[in-house]
Amino acid sequence: EDQVTQSPEALRLQEGESSSLNCSYTVSGLRGLFWYRQDPGKGPEFLFTLYSAGEEKEKERLKATLTKKESFLHITAPKPEDSATYLCAVKIQGAQKLVFGQGTRLTINP
Amino acid sequence: DVKVTQSSRYLVKRTGEKVFLECVQDMDHENMFWYRQDPGLGLRLIYFSYDVKMKEKGDIPEGYSVSREKKERFSLILESASTNQTSMYLCASGEIRWNYGYTFGSGTRLTVV
Numbered sequence: 001e002d003q004v005t006q007s008p009e010a011l012r013l014q015e016g017e018s019s020s021l022n023c024s025y026t027v028s029g030l031r032g033l034f035w036y037r038q039d040p041g042k043g044p045e046f047l048f049t050l051y052s053a054g055e056e057k058e059k060e061r062l063k064a065t066l067t068k069k070e071s072f073l074h075i076t077a078p079k080p081e082d083s084a085t086y087l088c089a090v091k092i093q094g095a096q097k098l099v100f101g102q103g104t105r106l107t108i109n110p
Numbered sequence: 111d112v113k114v115t116q117s118s119r120y121l122v123k124r125t126g127e128k129v130f131l132e133c134v135q136d137m138d139h140e141n142m143f144w145y146r147q148d149p150g151l152g153l154r155l156i157y158f159s160y161d162v163k164m165k166e167k168g169d170i171p172e173g174y175s176v177s178r179e180k181k182e183r184f185s186l187i188l189e190s191a192s193t194n195q196t197s198m199y200l201c202a203s204g205e206i207r208w209n210y211g212y213t214f215g216s217g218t219r220l221t222v223v
Contacts, residue, residue, distance in 0.1 A: 034211040043114075043200050043214030044153075087153070089211070096141060096160055097168065098212065102152035 002027040006088050006101035013108050016077050021086055021104045024070040029093030033071050035064050036087040038103070044087055078108045113137075116201050116215035123222050129188040131218050133201030141204050142184035143212065144168075144176065146197040153200065159184055191222045 003026045013019055025033070032051055036044035048057040050066040057064045061082060063074045073086055085105045089098040117132035135142065143158040145168075155168030157176040165176050173195060177185045184203075188195055198219050202212035 032211075036211070036214075041217070041219075043202075043217050044212075046211045046213065049211055089153075096166070097143065097155050097158055100145075100153040102150070 002090070002092055002099050004088060004090055004099050004101040006086075006104050008104060009102070010105040011107070013075075013078055013106070015079060015108055015110050018074070018076045018078070020075070021073040021106070022070060023073070023088030023101055025088075025090050026069075027090050027092050027099070030090055031093050032091040033066055034089045034091070034098065035071070035073055036089065038085045038087055040085075047086075075106070078106075080108045080110050082106065083108045114201055114203050114213050114215040116199075116218050118218050119216065121218060121220045123188075123191050123220065125192060125222055127188075127191045127222075129191050129220065129222075131186040131188075131199055131201075131220070133184045133186070133203075133215055134182050135184075135203035135213070136182065137203065137213075138181065139203040139205050139213075140181075142178065143202045143204075144174075144184065144186045145200045145202065146170070147200055147217075148197050156186065188220075191220075193222050196220060196222045 005024050007022045035047040038044040048064040053068045065072050085103045087103045088101040114135045144156045145153045147153050159165045159178040175187045200217045201215040204212040
C-alpha cells in the first residue's frame with residue numbers, strides 16, 4: 001500500500017533555531033514529491049516539487065531535498081511567520097491523485 | 111495567479127439535509143479534486159474529475175457525490191448530511207502536466223448538527 005509518513009507531528013523551535021522536517025514514503029513508482037504550507041483555516045499553498053533523488057529546491061529559509069526513500073524540508077534561521085503546518089504529498093506512477101502525509105505542525109517562538 | 115474559489119468559508123447544516131459545496135477555478139485545468147481534512151487523519155480524497163462529466167472515486171466516496179457540468183466548476187454533494195461529515199472540505203485543481211502540483215481553495219468548514 002502506498003504510504004506517506006511525516007515526522008515529527010509537531011515541532012516547536014525558537015526563532016533562529018534551524019531544524020528539519022521529514023517525509024518518508026513507500027510507493028510503487030514515484031512521479032513527484034510535493035511540499036505545501038498550510039496556515040490555520042486556509043487551504044494548502046504549494047512550495048516545491050521534487051522529481052528525482054538528489055534534487056534540491058530552495059525558497060527563502062526553506063530547502064527541500066529528496067532521496068529514494070524520503071524527503072527533508074530544512075528550515076534555516078526560522079522566523080515566527082514560518083509557523084504553519086507543512087504537508088508532503090507524492091504522485092504515484094499511473095495515478096492522477098496525490099497521496100498526502102498527515103503534516104508537521106511547526107511553531108516558531110519569538 | 112491561479113484561483114480556486116470555494117463558495118462558502120463556513121456552513122452549518124442539519125442532519126439529513128442535502129448540501130452542495132461549490133468550487134470554481136479560473137485556469138482551464140483538466141483535473142479537479144475534493145478532499146476532506148480532519149485532525150489526525152490528514153487530507154483524504156473524496157472524488158476527482160479529469161474532464162467534464164467524468165468523475166472517479168477517491169479513498170472515501172461513501173455519502174458523497176459530485177457533478178462537473180462545466181470545466182471550471184466542480185461540485186461536491188452530500189446527499190443526506192450526517193454529523194460524521196463535519197469537516198474541512200478542500201477543493202483543488204491542477205493540470206495533467208505535474209509541474210507545480212495542485213492549487214487549493216481556501217476551504218469550507220462544514221458543521222452538521
